[in-house]
Amino acid sequence: MDKPKDHKQWKKKDWSWWEPDMMVGWDEIYPHDPNLLLHAPDKKYWVIDSYCVNPRCKCKNMGLTFLYATENKTLDVGGMLVDLKNFIPDQITPRSKSSTELTDMWKTFLAQLGIKKELGRRQKKMQKIGKELVKLKTMTGSGKAPSTSKSGKVKVNRNDPCPCGSGKKFKKCCY
Known part of the structure; x- marks a missing residue:
């Protein structure tokens, strides 16, 4: 019989490295959950998903990394x-595939049965984790809550990087 999965295990980890403008990978929170897979015509790829977990950010951004694994190595x-509002890719970062190939991989991945629903489910769970993560960092003294203005909103200038972790300027992302 399999050992039950501890879904609160992530709270025992050292999160001192995390800042509110950083995305967090699903596998960092739920390491025992099954990986997302892309079933391409020629190969299978692991799909590593990361999410904006800043509770003060209203974006719906997700980062995806496609990995091809063989018996001997893993290739990014x-x-x-x-x-995730409209499922449109942005800021494509090619490594061993071109931007066009990555866009095609995304389309194939998105066409898989139930994947949109699963990504939405994961994003909602990660937003809840973000709230707990901020509390955890604040309570343990390993960090502080995101800086806020008097209105209670994150204080970000228009030309600063967006706190959602997208890498875009705030004015072009969540402004």
Whole structure:
């Protein structure tokens, strides 16, 4: 019989490295959950998903990394930032594949049965984790809550990097 999975195990980890403008990978929170897979016509790829977990950010951004694994090694073929509001990729980062190939991989991945629903489910769970993560960092003294203005909103200038972790300027992302 399999050992039950501890879904609160992530709280025992050292999160001192995390800042509110950083994305967090699903596998960092739920390491025992099954990986997402892309079933391409010629190969299978692991799809590593990361999410904006800043509770003060209203974006729906997700980072994806596509990995091709053989018996001997794992090859990072590229990644992208995806807006889960409309499932459109942005900031494509090719490594061993071209931007066009990565876009095609995304389309194939998105066409898989139930994947949109699964990504939405994961994003919602990660937003809840973000709230707990900020509390955890604040309580343990390993960090502080995101800086806020008097209105209670994150204080970000228009030309600063967006706190959602997208890498875009705030004015072009969540402004």
